[in-house]
Amino acid sequence: MRDVTLHSALGGAILALVMPAMALRAQGDAKPDAKPDDYDKRVVDACGSNPLIRMQAAKRVAKGGAAAAAAVLRYAEAKGASELSSELVMLLGGIEDAKLRAALETWVADADFAWRPQALLALAQKAQPTERHLFEAFLKHGSWQMRRAAVVGIANLHQDDGPRLLGKMTSDGDARVSVLAATLLLAWSGAGSADTKADAKADTLPKKPEHGEVALPVLVRGLDAEDAFFGDDFGRLARKEAFDALRKFCGQDFGYRVDAPAAERRAPLQRFQKLCEQVLDTAIEVPQSEALRAFSLGYERRSCRDGDLVLRLDAQGRLWKGAFQLEQIDIDEATRDELRRLARGVEAPRKTSFGRIRCDLTRFAGLGAAGNISLRAAPESEPEAVQALGKRLVEIATR
DSSP states (O other), X not given: XXXXXXXXXXXXXXXXXXXXXXXXXXXTTOOOOSSOOOHHHHHHHHTSSOHHHHHHHHHHHHTOHHHHHHHHHHHHHHHOGGGSOXXXXXXXXXXXXXXXXXXXXXXXXXXXXXXXXXXXXXXXXXXXXXGHHHHHHHTTOSOHHHHHHHHHHHHHHTOTTHHHHHHHHTTOSSHHHHHHHHHHHHHHTTTTOSOOOTTOOTTXXXXXXXXXXXXXXXXXXXXXXXXXXXXXXXXXXXXXHHHXXXXXXXXXXXXXXXXXXXXXXXXXXXXXXXXXXXXXXXXXXXXXXOOOOOEXXXXXXXXXXXXXXXXXXXXXXXXXXXXXXXXEEOOOHHHHXXXXXXXXXXXXXXXXXXXXXXXXXXXXXXXXXXXXXXXXESTTOSOHHHHHHHHHHHXXXXX
């Protein structure tokens, strides 16, 4: 039963990294194609520019066994491993091939590889005891995507200390990591694995699950996870995973809607909270969510090399660092004025995306004289004025 529930949670982790839901299928039951296939061509298609063809070809390669693995390695040697697509790298974990698996390990260890989180998650799908050092090391990485993949690997190793490590990760400062760790911890003992009955009695309590005292409070609080970066809801993934896990465990949804405003989510959250408190026979603290701040300038570095960095200047001129758990950075009036001057000095570009964005990207918002310019870029491909602002922000944040 444990394998089933962990594999289900793994699907959520894959969704969060790169794949649209319509394109994802579980790879655990994949069978090799019955007829011969030209896997060299399939790999080329899987790394092409058309996203639909790329996804379909990647799924075909993932079912191709040793012949497909050899084709992937030939392509990587001829073109460079970073020319593989994120979709293909993600699915390579479904192929049982020693050389390909060794290549995935090499790519994960390479800070310059374009798709490190996807490669680590590919290994995590069928994690091997000899790879434990990789997963454990990346639990401390600065990238939330790398930590999510590492959490999945630790869970799928099924080792005796898995609950201890997952329990520690439920304290991660990023809700996208802590909620996934709690989901996998709850699934460890098969909690909520039985089919939920649509007519389940509302007064029937689920059994207290093993590790529930650690996992359930994190999941309940995850229902309120919220952070905004100029229209990008960082907390949605955590809310969705928390809701899916709790709905399965409790056997009902209490009318909760992932995309409802915080005020409308509160009553359903409290119903989940009350039921889980009854199961655990202890109180669960759920702090009242803070009102979302009004930010005037934003910078995000998402990097599987250097780790993540989120910086935002609010309407009062205060500089905040981090996502979910914000830390104020003290800056003087001269520095505040400098940042605003640099931001206002950015002219409207003809496009909003620069360079070939892969694992690492930078994002800016609140630029230009009117503060209405946003753009995203591969690092060091931004317009010169934007690079100057980004460099200054990083200097301030890391001094």
